[in-house]
Amino acid sequence: GQQLNQSPQSMFIQEGEDVSMNCTSSSIFNTWLWYKQEPGEGPVLLIALYKAGELTSNGRLTAQFGITRKDSFLNISASIPSDVGIYFCAGRIGSSNTGKLIFGQGTTLQVKP
Amino acid sequence: GAVVSQHPSWVICKSGTSVKIECRSLDFQATTMFWYRQFPKQSLMLMATSNEGSKATYEQGVEKDKFLINHASLTLSTLTVTSAHPEDSSFYICSASYRAREGYTFGSGTRLTVV
Numbered sequence: 001g002q003q004l005n006q007s008p009q010s011m012f013i014q015e016g017e018d019v020s021m022n023c024t025s026s027s028i029f030n031t032w033l034w035y036k037q038e039p040g041e042g043p044v045l046l047i048a049l050y051k052a053g054e055l056t057s058n059g060r061l062t063a064q065f066g067i068t069r070k071d072s073f074l075n076i077s078a079s080i081p082s083d084v085g086i087y088f089c090a091g092r093i094g095s096s097n098t099g100k101l102i103f104g105q106g107t108t109l110q111v112k113p
Numbered sequence: 114g115a116v117v118s119q120h121p122s123w124v125i126c127k128s129g130t131s132v133k134i135e136c137r138s139l140d141f142q143a144t145t146m147f148w149y150r151q152f153p154k155q156s157l158m159l160m161a162t163s164n165e166g167s168k169a170t171y172e173q174g175v176e177k178d179k180f181l182i183n184h185a186s187l188t189l190s191t192l193t194v195t196s197a198h199p200e201d202s203s204f205y206i207c208s209a210s211y212r213a214r215e216g217y218t219f220g221s222g223t224r225l226t227v228v
Binding site: 040041100103105 | 117119144145147155156157158159162206208210216217218219220221222224
């Protein structure tokens with residue numbers, strides 16, 4: 001089946017540092033999504049990418065849809081304590097809003113004040 | 114907009130009983146909803162795709178007779194865990210798509226503990 005390989009698995013950084021995480025796949029996806037999940041909550045959408053090569057920002061977050069459509073990265077600049085959580089990449093199968101999502105394994109981010 | 118409400122947020126039940134979890138799209142209609150299960154420190158695993166007015170599509174390895182899904186209206190999908198056992202204890206999350214070009218919105222999840 002289709003799988004997403006997300007790395008790193010966890011990160012422990014100092015407040016103010018930049019963070020980078022990425023996802024790769026052997027399969028092509030038409031949409032890449034990045035979510036953040038906090039304990040006991042559902043994932044919250046951070047950035048959605050729809051086109052190969054697309055680079056999109058949302059505040060201190062920047063994500064890119066790889067040219068090959070098989071990878072994506074998420075950068076967080078100038079991290080703050082509230083960035084703590086688990087970040088997931090997800091690839092959507094198909095182009096409609098009924099296509100299912102495949103999730104990466106997640107990156108756990110801890111920020112030291 | 115694009116809010117998905119999930120209820121209950123947590124439930125404890127005895128082994129052998131059934132539990133129903135509701136997922137509602139509050140301000141939009143969702144012809145398709147998705148149900149996920151998440152074990153501690155793991156990723157979300159898609160269980161099934163819930164289609165309004167038709168049968169759900171289950172992922173490989175998910176028992177359809179154990180996890181009953183009903184999508185009776187454009188704003189409500191339910192997941193019933195039948196004859197629950199301790200190994201069914203998990204975090205169950207639903208999601209729905211608001212618009213074709215937007216990522217899916219997730220509910221806040223339901224923590225099921227079977228004792």
